[in-house]
Amino acid sequence: MGRWEPDARGRLAAAALQLYSERGYEQTTVAEIAKRAGLTERTFFRHYADKREVLFSGAVDLQELFVREVAGAPDNAAPIDALALGLDAVAEAFADRWAYARTRHAVITANAELQERELIKLASLSAALAETLRGRGVAEPAASLAAEAAVAVFKVGFERWIGASEERDMAQLVREALTEFKAVAAGGRCAPEHPRTGAGSQASGTP
Amino acid sequence: MGRWEPDARGRLAAAALQLYSERGYEQTTVAEIAKRAGLTERTFFRHYADKREVLFSGAVDLQELFVREVAGAPDNAAPIDALALGLDAVAEAFADRWAYARTRHAVITANAELQERELIKLASLSAALAETLRGRGVAEPAASLAAEAAVAVFKVGFERWIGASEERDMAQLVREALTEFKAVAAGGRCAPEHPRTGAGSQASGTP
DNA sequence: CACCCGATGTCAGTAACTGTCATCACGTAA
DNA sequence: TTACGTGATGACAGTTACTGACATCGGGTG
Numbered sequence: 519m520g521r522w523e524p525d526a527r528g529r530l531a532a533a534a535l536q537l538y539s540e541r542g543y544e545q546t547t548v549a550e551i552a553k554r555a556g557l558t559e560r561t562f563f564r565h566y567a568d569k570r571e572v573l574f575s576g577a578v579d580l581q582e583l584f585v586r587e588v589a590g591a592p593d594n595a596a597p598i599d600a601l602a603l604g605l606d607a608v609a610e611a612f613a614d615r616w617a618y619a620r621t622r623h624a625v626i627t628a629n630a631e632l633q634e635r636e637l638i639k640l641a642s643l644s645a646a647l648a649e650t651l652r653g654r655g656v657a658e659p660a661a662s663l664a665a666e667a668a669v670a671v672f673k674v675g676f677e678r679w680i681g682a683s684e685e686r687d688m689a690q691l692v693r694e695a696l697t698e699f700k701a702v703a704a705g706g707r708c709a710p711e712h713p714r715t716g717a718g719s720q721a722s723g724t725p
Numbered sequence: 726m727g728r729w730e731p732d733a734r735g736r737l738a739a740a741a742l743q744l745y746s747e748r749g750y751e752q753t754t755v756a757e758i759a760k761r762a763g764l765t766e767r768t769f770f771r772h773y774a775d776k777r778e779v780l781f782s783g784a785v786d787l788q789e790l791f792v793r794e795v796a797g798a799p800d801n802a803a804p805i806d807a808l809a810l811g812l813d814a815v816a817e818a819f820a821d822r823w824a825y826a827r828t829r830h831a832v833i834t835a836n837a838e839l840q841e842r843e844l845i846k847l848a849s850l851s852a853a854l855a856e857t858l859r860g861r862g863v864a865e866p867a868a869s870l871a872a873e874a875a876v877a878v879f880k881v882g883f884e885r886w887i888g889a890s891e892e893r894d895m896a897q898l899v900r901e902a903l904t905e906f907k908a909v910a911a912g913g914r915c916a917p918e919h920p921r922t923g924a925g926s927q928a929s930g931t932p
Numbered sequence: 933c934a935c936c937c938g939a940t941g942t943c944a945g946t947a948a949c950t951g952t953c954a955t956c957a958c959g960t961a962a
Numbered sequence: 963t964t965a966c967g968t969g970a971t972g973a974c975a976g977t978t979a980c981t982g983a984c985a986t987c988g989g990g991t992g
Contacts, residue, residue: 522940522988547978558941563980596912633848634841641844659881663906666877673873674866699870703910705803729957729970754947765972770949934992941986948979955972962965 527565527575529555534572539621543569543629570635573622577639581646584608588650597656601647601668602696608672609689616685623680644669667703671695734772734782736762741779746828750776750836777842780829784846788853791815795857804863808854808875809903815879816896823892830887851876874910878902 523529533554537546548569552562566572587607591600612619626632647665652658675692730736740761744753755776756766773779794814798807819826833839854872859865882899 526939548980549978559979560942560981561940564939567980569979597909598912630845634845637844637848638837638841641840659885659902660905660909662881663874663877663902664909666880667870667874667910670870670873670877674869678866695866695870698867699874700910700912702804702867702871703874703907705805705907733970755949756947766948767950767973768971771970774949776948936991937989939987942984944981944983946979946981948977950975950977952975953973956970958968958970960965960967962963 523556526555526557526561530557530562530565531572531575535622535625538573538625543625543632570632573626573632574635574639577642580608580611581643583611584643585646585650588647589653591654593654597651597654597660597664598667598700600651600654601664602693604647605668605672605675605692605696606689609675609692612676612679612688616679619676620680623677640669640673667699671699674699730763733762733764733768737764737769737772738779738782742829742832745780745832750832750839777839780833780839781842781846784849787815787818788850790818791850792853792857795854796860798861800861804858804861804867804871805874805903805907807858807861808871809900811854812875812879812882812899812903813896816882816899819883819886819895823886826883827887830884847876847880874906878906881906 530551534546534551537551537554548562549559551572552559555562562572566575584604584607587604588600591603595603626636644662644665647668648658648661651661651664656664672692672695674695675688678691678695679686679688737758741753741758744758744761755769758779759766759769762769769779773782791811791814794811795807798810802810833843851869851872854875855865855868858868858871863871879899879902881902882895885898885902886893886895
């Protein structure tokens, strides 16, 4: 049992997301977040390094999960296949957080500073994945390029999942993005092989 | 002819890079930059939106050049080949700025806030390239994935160019990175086909 | 009961950034 | 030549993110 109200950190994160969503990130002061959480501004900065970080505390867990899965892939798996295992696991972890992820994503896409923070978190993820691949014997720059590709695939899959009108299976969307990525990298002219996917599949070739 | 000392904007950028390089980004105040440029803090913020942006005013030109080259590629070129033309042009544009690019890059890699800004500039570049590819008839998400891949290739090539002990041909390094990238995406197990490249090419396969 | 310790509150201070108005140096037209 | 317009700059007050130093609170431990 806490000596004060429990989970100050969680209350701050919840209050921040609410306020950012209600009135916008820039129109929200840290003092207001702290007040809604029943704390002071100074305490906010003891839990979070800055006003943005309160939206990104989960990034560490995401990265650890992704890395663990890649590291645990069979020794004979190619880099891109090891990364695919990590993508699957991450998609699973998001499964029951569709509504939360949507709200958070809307807040972030509405503000450039928050996008910057998200990008550096993804860059950190990419760097960790590259390091893991190197540990599996993959040379540079193959490791870094493969890691960046995996993050790009994740982003595409995530945004499709978030942007869908109803809740869908994120793992499936990510796998489709990976398949389309391989086609592009192989030098394909245009379009995906998933006309059943729905959106944006009218592959108009240039004549 | 300017009414005051000419090129206030350029003087601010030069002063900022000097000070960031000498004593670090965080240890430099905007007032100090302005003073070295013979101006006031308020004038700094009339030329640059914030303390970071002073290092990134060239990003617009880079993006325009890259996009122009991709848009001008032959109609029958595959996405990845169109992007390769843009990569070549950008590498050319950097040719005579090795020392400047090194200093600037060192400043940026030493500070997380500056890295965030750089990442969002690259994301903007990626978005512009994806839009250009869509204009060439490439469907989503192939366009976005190809664009992100091109930016990743550029980053690898640029960092190798900057990190080299002597000045080398950036265009060549970028082309090598592109070749290695294609191999990874195709599902290759390990290493590059350029053992002559030097650094990091001891491809240790997992046993 | 005395003490320790971690989480919080209080308060002063720095620096990034903004809004507002005054001022300056030049071009232009009477 | 002089008066006026205009765009760039200076001066100054104000908000807010963020930090350091110190006090306080409440529970556990000897």
